[in-house]
Amino acid sequence: MEKDSKLHAGHWQRVRDRALATDTAKFTDKEMLELTLQYIFTRGDVNEIASRLLAEFKSYAKVLNASKSELMKIKGIGETVAEKIVLLPKIINFYNVSNAKLETNFITCPQHCVQLAKSFLSGLTFERLYMFCINKTGKLIKEIVLGEGEDACVKLSVNEIVLRANDSKASLVVFAHNHPSGKVLPSLEDINFTKRVCQVLYFSGIDVVEHVIIGKNDDYYSFAQSGLIEKFINDVKKL
Secondary structure (H helix, E strand, O other): OHHHHHHHHHHHHHHHHHHHHOOHHHOOHHHHHHHHHHOOOOOOOOHHHHHHHHHHHOOHHHHHHOOHHHHOOOOOOOHHHHHHHHHHHHHHHHHHHHHHHHHOOEOOOHHHHHHHHHHHHOOOOOOEEEEEEEOOOOEEEEEEEEEEOOOOOOOOOHHHHHHHHHHOOOOEEEEEEEOOOOOOOOOHHHHHHHHHHHHHHHHOOOEEEEEEEEOOOOOEEEOOOOOHHHHHHHHHHOO
């Protein structure tokens, strides 16, 4: 037993040393999951549990995206461990948002909007809608969560959005939300929401410059790059 304990400790140390010394992008899903589980389990061999998790969920990302009840079906995963795994994507997202606030200076092109959206929405397993308020020089003033959960865009009052944008002293706004399912094409509700806010904010003197939908594996949909933002603004100018 003591020999096994030393063997496990040595393996953990080797994994940690390798993570510190190299780019973890070169890790396999199994190696990264073992490294992650070391911070959750205070003792014992995580190799077997990592194998069981990957056998069930197939990838590191799908393990972290699993629900508490799904995780608890795996041998060796109790309620506390399942909760810690479920919290990991939220911790990662908080880091990404905090980091984005440090790095974001000016939004000057659609690609900047896409990168901003990815920074704020990566790691979330539920839908969230942001409005990014930007001044006339392109500086990000404030980010506002407008909705969470299924069909977040549909549940919003456009008048409330206009009020919040005006309160922030924004000249421009960028909308961004995620599709946790991974499909980035906008729904009819997404299109109608974007058209509506473009028109109402235009009459309030605020331009919508982008609405980005973030999916999985770096996929995204840009309303600006697809030409829809320009079309919506041109339509309202004709009124």
